Amino acid sequence: MVDWQVIIEKHGPAVWQTSYRLLGNHADAADCFQETFVSALEFCRRQRVRNFSALLTRLATARAIDQLRRRFRRSRCETEPADWADLQSANPSPVQRAQQKELTHSLRKSLSKLPSQEAQAFCLRYLNDMSYRQIANELGIKANAAGVLLHRARAKLRESFELSVKECK
Amino acid sequence: MEENENKLEKAIEALKNEQIPPGPPQELADSTLAKLAETAEQTDTVQQKNRILMFEGLRTAKSLTKIAAAAVLLIAAGYATGRLSAPRSPDMEQIRAALEPEIRKNLLDETKQYMQLGLANAYVRIQDELSQQYREDLRRAVLQSVTASNAVTNELLIELIESFNEAQNQDRQRIAAALEQIESNRLRDRDELSNALATFALETEDEFMRTKQDMAQFLSYTQPEQTNRDEIGNSDK
Numbered sequence: 249m250v251d252w253q254v255i256i257e258k259h260g261p262a263v264w265q266t267s268y269r270l271l272g273n274h275a276d277a278a279d280c281f282q283e284t285f286v287s288a289l290e291f292c293r294r295q296r297v298r299n300f301s302a303l304l305t306r307l308a309t310a311r312a313i314d315q316l317r318r319r320f321r322r323s324r325c326e327t328e329p330a331d332w333a334d335l336q337s338a339n340p341s342p343v344q345r346a347q348q349k350e351l352t353h354s355l356r357k358s359l360s361k362l363p364s365q366e367a368q369a370f371c372l373r374y375l376n377d378m379s380y381r382q383i384a385n386e387l388g389i390k391a392n393a394a395g396v397l398l399h400r401a402r403a404k405l406r407e408s409f410e411l412s413v414k415e416c417k
Numbered sequence: 418m419e420e421n422e423n424k425l426e427k428a429i430e431a432l433k434n435e436q437i438p439p440g441p442p443q444e445l446a447d448s449t450l451a452k453l454a455e456t457a458e459q460t461d462t463v464q465q466k467n468r469i470l471m472f473e474g475l476r477t478a479k480s481l482t483k484i485a486a487a488a489v490l491l492i493a494a495g496y497a498t499g500r501l502s503a504p505r506s507p508d509m510e511q512i513r514a515a516l517e518p519e520i521r522k523n524l525l526d527e528t529k530q531y532m533q534l535g536l537a538n539a540y541v542r543i544q545d546e547l548s549q550q551y552r553e554d555l556r557r558a559v560l561q562s563v564t565a566s567n568a569v570t571n572e573l574l575i576e577l578i579e580s581f582n583e584a585q586n587q588d589r590q591r592i593a594a595a596l597e598q599i600e601s602n603r604l605r606d607r608d609e610l611s612n613a614l615a616t617f618a619l620e621t622e623d624e625f626m627r628t629k630q631d632m633a634q635f636l637s638y639t640q641p642e643q644t645n646r647d648e649i650g651n652s653d654k
Contacts, residue, residue, distance in 0.1 A: 252453050256446050264440040269432060281441055282449045286456050293460065348431040355428040374429050406421045409428075 270312035306386040316360035358408035370401040
């Protein structure tokens, strides 16, 4: 019997961080948080969980990427939903902040266009610092296949950035 | 190419270092727990429905088995009739010996299926009843414990408030006693000071009067001598 209250208390902050980092606003992160735990519940019914932390991180990443995909499919415009919490922060360099915001927005958009498994592998590796073996375990593939997925994801992201630069020009 | 690589690295770095507000908020954790409970309950209901559907299927299969058994019996009876109505007199013992194990086997299978189905139904029903009863007991126990803990908490709070009030009253009484003491000390000091001042004034007055008398006496001693000198001076002239 899984005590979900304890699991939420223990792993909730990590799930929240993963969701918020990928989605960038409170409302979407909250939705993703709930969906992650519901998916984990369904997963637990199917099979035994050995590492809740890794499972929840992987599920949060997958749900966040789904959400990003829905977001960019729904709105053709380039604007991102505003997070009013940003307005309260005292920012010493607005230009730098704007550049970073633009970069993160481009990366999120590019991630939403990647195939699900590649996007998940990329996020788990570069945002959650998981090893190839951990990624392979979580995605149910071999370590070599995880490496291939990461390579493809990077190549596609580079291409996507190149396209966005051309579009800007 | 390199420029894009750098840009990608920067984007990863920016996304990784983006400031994330602390979370999740408590309301979100609570609502997630509620949603998990709701999902679990829904899944249980679906599983139960599936189980019921499975048993209904078994029931249909059971009626099919009955029909099959009846068909077998009918065929066996027809076969027996055919054999009996044949010109050659059939060997009844042989027919019975041939049919009996089949019929017996069919009967046994059917009975076994009946029993299994009945047992399975009873098992499911008992399981449901037990789980329901367990939930009821658990809910009742939780309610009782919550009520008891509320009562105990209220009592403790009342005791705490009373002890606060008592301590406040004691403090007030002590402060009042101290103020009274200060007031009585002030009055006593004032009386002593006024008495001392009166004594001092009287003594000063006495001393002043004595000095005045001494001065008068001194003046009365010195004046005649002066007049005598003046008189002597005048006579010399």
